[in-house]
Amino acid sequence: MENVSQGQRNSYRTGPNEHGFFGQFGGRFVAETLMPLILDLEQAYEDAKADPEFHAALKHLMTQYGGRPSPLYFAERLTEHLGGAKIYFKRDELNHTGSHKINNCLGQILLARRMGKTRIIAETGAGQHGVAVATVCARFGLPCEIYMGKTDVERQKPNMVRMHLLGAKVNAVTSGAMTLKDAMNEALRDWVANVHDTYYLIGTAAGPHPYPEIVRDFQSVIGEETRQQMMDVEGRLPDSLVACIGGGSNAIGLFHPFLDDKDIKIYGVEAGGHGIDQHNGHAASMSGGAPGVLHGNRTYLLQDAEGQIMEGHSISAGLDYPGVGPEHSWLRDSGRVEYVPITDTEALDAFQLCSKLEGIIPALEPSHALAWVCKLAPKLAKDHLLVMNLCGRGDKDVFAVADHLGMDI
Amino acid sequence: MTIQQTRIDRRFQALKNEGRGGLVTFVTAGDPDPETAAQILAGLPAAGADIIELGMPFSDPMADGPAIQASSLRALKAGQTMRRTLEMVRAFRQSDPDTPIVLMGYYNPIFVYPAEAFLDDAAAVGVDGLIVVDVPPEADNELCLPAMKRGLSFIRLATPTTDAKRLPAVLQNTSGFVYYVSIAGITGTAAPVVNDVQSQVARIKSSTPLPVVVGFGVKSPDQVRALSEGADGVVVGSALVRAIEDSLGANGQATDKTASAVLDLVKHLSTALRP
Structure with a gap:
């Protein structure tokens, strides 16, 4: 695997090569x-x-139209509730149009x-x-x-x-x-x-x-701001980063500026749907797929043994894509980023928790990231700095969620 | 590299001797079911097909219009696999040693087969060439060069966007013939403008000794006749798979008219190229 890091093995940030490969x-x-x-x-x-x-x-x-920079917000009540890592939200849901x-x-x-x-x-x-x-x-x-x-x-x-x-x-x-x-x-x-x-x-x-x-380059403003804001608030870089992955644009935007800070743990959260052991019941292409070629790039795909693309499933319409950005596939195989699945139910729980504890209704997509934070944070020390990308707001999802929860409105 | 003539070379030589362009027919392997598809394939040469393009069905045929999309999905639903497609070619070859077969489709089913084994098997069953829509010359080392090593022609599409700057890259490792896509668009939609196509074909022919065939949007004998002027062959695809679609019963299954619907249309179209 000649490529990206040829002669620069100490960097994860030099890709793609001139042919577009990671x-x-x-x-x-x-x-x-x-x-x-x-x-x-x-x-x-x-x-x-x-x-x-x-x-x-x-x-x-x-700045003037999009509303950047987005705040880096200390989620105080969620931190208290989970009793571990100090949790920050990168508030990209506050951008104009409601997402990154x-x-x-x-x-x-x-x-x-x-x-x-x-x-x-x-x-x-x-x-x-x-x-x-x-x-x-x-x-x-x-x-x-x-x-x-x-x-x-x-x-x-x-x-x-x-x-x-x-x-x-x-x-x-x-x-x-x-x-x-x-x-x-x-x-x-x-x-x-x-x-x-x-x-x-x-x-x-x-x-x-x-x-x-x-x-990736246009989304990297998320990670660049986060770096600066964390230095301003805490005087040091974060210890871990969490973002949800469909195609992976918000995640690569947060991750990329930190890839060479090797002590920072990075987690990408895929849509586990009904569970990754369910045939065609999830959209976790890296946790439950295989490399293939679709839509112009080679990457991990949800596919059957014949190379036919599967539909996948997620409660979130933004995550049920059968592929993922190729740089994520490479970061997975190189071990730099850990990719984990979160189920529909776990995401729904996190959606409600965030709404009630922080007064922020998140989109279903970052609710997956949040569900992973809920699993991870309690195991971490209180001085551990965790940043989650709250990449979209949940206004678009309220009717679908009400439906799932059987709410009678 | 090989001095030996391929089946494709021999066929174009024969067409040249006859003084006419060839009819290249596209159908999807396994559409609408394995038995009917085999029957159609076996009948194509007698109906007037000079070269056969056999589609390898794919769930996401991005360069194809609704007719071929539907055809691909019918085949997959009826259980078509890549191994069955190759078996179909093997069976065809037992009774027809001459008609070239070109497999056409998308990269992923080949990539997961995986590619090297696919090329070995394709060469072994008597496939003559490959058209893989989403593997550009930039990725020649992945599929094109290994295919050529096994004596398989790798046929490239040239399009209205293939300008003078780009054409040499497209032609570089192309073998068998060049497929000129007559419209900027997907299969089976807009009709080509004959004059534009003829000048483009002339341009390509001045850059390569390979035969050039024209396809996309061809449905009538008149179009076949007009487009064959200056070209070495004309491809018909969507019109044929639409004939399959139109012949199906209410349950979507083949009827006793399905095979004849396709073969009759091929006969009809081939008259345009024969005296």
Whole structure:
């Protein structure tokens, strides 16, 4: 496994290599029609990275429009309740549009404009990315079409309404399992047919190179702020980090700036659904899948012995994706990050606990991270500093949760 | 490397001698069920197919339109596996030593087979070439070069977005023939614009000695005739699997009309290329 850390074995932060690989994971496995575009995008991103004006414009938007920096909040009552580690929430649910997704969208919309693209498409699962895309498209006056699985349209009604209000066209996808993977298939099909003017704004740190790198870089603001804020508040770096993983964009954003701080324990929390021993009953591609190639990259996938992709299941529409960003697959195999599954029930319990103890209704996605914190924190010393990425708020989930809990409203 | 002519080379040579373009037919292995699919495959050469593309079904065919997506799912539902697809080719080869078979599909089912064993088995059962939609030239060392080592042609798609800068990379390790995708889009949707296609095919042919076939969005004999001008063959796929779909019974099962529906359409289309 030549690659990333060639000659720099002391760093986990140098990937991907020039072909887009993190070890054996990643790459550019796309149809030929898309190859020239992917290569153009790579070049445009390299140019943007080297342009101080691009960074200045992005910083301005992140601050004035996105609401950054997000606070690093000491969750005092939760800490007391669990009786162990000192728990901090990175409050990315306070961003404009209600999740970390806006960080990436602001970056990519500037990139799309640099490239002269006049139409934006995107996929969405829970609808958080769809809302963020619709938002930046409204802000910059660009037409936008969002692909969303029909199953997700039904369980994420509020986000559906938001996208419509923002002026986006939402296409309910009825192929396959009608969830996120199928939405991504349809977005790719749209892109192939509209390559001349269309920018595909991928929402997670997956897809063909350079997307995993682009999304990670735009999300790394989460980890960079956390570093600074922790130094300001505690005078030292945290001892452990926890984030949930669907495709893994919020997690890689928090983790990446800390990967070379070897004493920091890092946990990625996957959607264990009904349990990872249940056939096709979970969405934990790293805990219960195998390497394969889908949507432009090689990564851990939920698949059967024939290499057919499985649908997966999670209570959270944002986590039930059968793949995961390739950098996570590499961090798993290299042992730098520990990936653990959390079940639907555990996530629901954590959702309620956070609402009642901290007065914060979290999204179901970070509720998975929180459930792992609930398991982990009591075993840790009181001076152990733990940061969890509270990457989205739960407004979109309240009806679904009420349903699960049998609440009569 | 090999001096020996392949089945694909011989077929294009024969077509050249006949002074006509070839009809390349795509059907999905195992669609709508293993028996009917075998019957269709066996009947294709007599119906007028010069080269057969056999789809390896995949759950997530990202470059395909609704007709081939549905075809793939029908085959998977009927229990198709990669081993069955290879067995189908083996059975076909016992009665037809001449018609080239190209397996077409996506990388993941090959990757998990795993790839080297797949290539060994494919070569052993009499497969002639591979079209793997999501493995670009940048990843040639993964599949293309190992396939060539086993005498399998690795057929590359060139598309309307393959500009002069990109074309050499696409052609570099391509063998057998080049498949020109006539539209920027997915299979079985928009109809190609004949004049544009002809100039693109001419451009590609000036850069390679390989035969060039044209596909995507072809459904009628008139289109077949027009697109074959200047090209070495025309591919029909979605129209054939749609004929399968339209012939199924209310329960989605094959009827006694299914095989003939496909084969009759192939006959009809092939008249466009024959005197």
